[in-house]
Amino acid sequence: MIPFLDLKAQYTSIKSEVDAAVLGVLASAQYVLGEEVARFEQEFASYCRVEHAIAVNTGTSALHLALLAAGVGPGDEVITVPFTFVATVSAICYTGATPVFVDIEPTTFTMDPAKLEAAITPRTKAIMPVHLYGQMADMDTIMEIAELYGIAVIEDACQAHGAGYKGQRAGSIGMAGCFSFYPGKNLGACGEAGMIVTNNAAEAQAMRMMRDWGQSRRYEHLVKGFNYRMDAIQGAVLRVKLRHLDAWTDARRAHAARYSELLRGLETALTPVEAAGRRHVYHIYAVRCRDRENLHRSLTEAGIQAGFHYPIPVHLQAAHQDLGHRAGDFPFAEEASRTLLSLPIYPEMTAEQIGQVAAVMEQDVYAS
Numbered sequence: 001m002i003p004f005l006d007l008k009a010q011y012t013s014i015k016s017e018v019d020a021a022v023l024g025v026l027a028s029a030q031y032v033l034g035e036e037v038a039r040f041e042q043e044f045a046s047y048c049r050v051e052h053a054i055a056v057n058t059g060t061s062a063l064h065l066a067l068l069a070a071g072v073g074p075g076d077e078v079i080t081v082p083f084t085f086v087a088t089v090s091a092i093c094y095t096g097a098t099p100v101f102v103d104i105e106p107t108t109f110t111m112d113p114a115k116l117e118a119a120i121t122p123r124t125k126a127i128m129p130v131h132l133y134g135q136m137a138d139m140d141t142i143m144e145i146a147e148l149y150g151i152a153v154i155e156d157a158c159q160a161h162g163a164g165y166k167g168q169r170a171g172s173i174g175m176a177g178c179f180s181f182y183p184g185k186n187l188g189a190c191g192e193a194g195m196i197v198t199n200n201a202a203e204a205q206a207m208r209m210m211r212d213w214g215q216s217r218r219y220e221h222l223v224k225g226f227n228y229r230m231d232a233i234q235g236a237v238l239r240v241k242l243r244h245l246d247a248w249t250d251a252r253r254a255h256a257a258r259y260s261e262l263l264r265g266l267e268t269a270l271t272p273v274e275a276a277g278r279r280h281v282y283h284i285y286a287v288r289c290r291d292r293e294n295l296h297r298s299l300t301e302a303g304i305q306a307g308f309h310y311p312i313p314v315h316l317q318a319a320h321q322d323l324g325h326r327a328g329d330f331p332f333a334e335e336a337s338r339t340l341l342s343l344p345i346y347p348e349m350t351a352e353q354i355g356q357v358a359a360v361m362e363q364d365v366y367a368s
């Protein structure tokens with residue numbers, strides 16, 4: 001059996017550190033925000049090479065607060081991609097703004113900047129590229145267009161901890177970058193958690209207030225806020241795990257390179273592309289399949305867990321039919337949702353396991 005990811009293996013490898021961190025929080029009786037969270041904010045800001053980090057309870061809350069800090073509200077439009085996890089679009093809807101989609105590039109599965117300008121209107125308030133699977137969008141081109149029109153860029157970096165674009169880190173290029181520490185992400189909490197990073201001091205302060213009931217001081221509420229605070233246990237655990245992130249990312253990249261080497265020239269599936277100047281952190285290693293169902297069946301029967309991320313693009317989801325889209329509106333997003341198959345990838349995987357997955361891919365007993 002080869003699982004899609006193995007959180008138990010990760011815990012086992014750092015058990016004594018994690019246990020000590022959690023017990024420390026229990027003993028401190030400081031359970032929400034506090035010293036551990038403040039330290040994690042500093043350490044994660046420096047990891048992303050930015051000035052400020054604001055810890056929150058989920059990646060979705062991070063996206064929501066970053067949009068509010070950019071002044072997004074009812075009547076505004078926010079441009080994003082339809083090929084993403086639904087939370088990107090939900091966060092836009094929380095503000096009362098309308099999500100406007102542009103299609104993805106067929107090779108990187110990230111926002112196609114060539115289609116961006118046509119989507120801009122006088123109501124466009126923000127652009128939210130998604131660094132999908134751990135590879136950053138084409139930020140130079142996106143920033144150039146955004147600056148031309150004076151529109152804020154908010155990076156959905158929820159899958160891209162430590163990813164790079166021409167030497168810059170994910171989250172550090174736009175007005176703000178948003179991260180999720182959901183357990184299965186490259187840096188994962190023991191529960192829910194998220195973070196916003198930014199170099200803008202005023203917006204950092206606004207988001208800090210909004211995450212904690214809009215308080216400047218206790219019981220003084222300057223703005224209408226939220227309860228989006230991070231648990232101290234998550235801050236403490238994430239501080240431990242951040243120290244291992246670079247080694248885990250190196251392992252993911254090595255596994256991806258091994259997969260791509262073994263699967264090169266395969267007729268039934270194309271391996272992922274790392275675009276020039278970008279450092280992919282392989283949150284997901286997805287291959288483009290001629291017949292995804294057959295490959296998936298072969299893998300399942302061999303005891304290998306593979307997945308679809310994501311089988312229905314957001315513009316075709318029942319929940320977002322009010323936007324009035326139909327099949328055919330975003331052909332590359334639709335093609336990606338039909339053809340991509342995510343293979344198991346996690347730092348603790350062995351070269352032997354990668355070889356086993358590749359061997360099943362090559363045999364593909366159901367190939368037509």
Ligand SMILES: *Cc1c(COP(=O)(O)O)cnc(C)c1O
Nearest residue numbers: 058059060085087088158180182
């Ligand atoms: C995981 C994820 C989110 C949401 O993060 P949560 O912590 O689950 O709220 C948003 N966008 C993308 C691209 C994600 O992968």
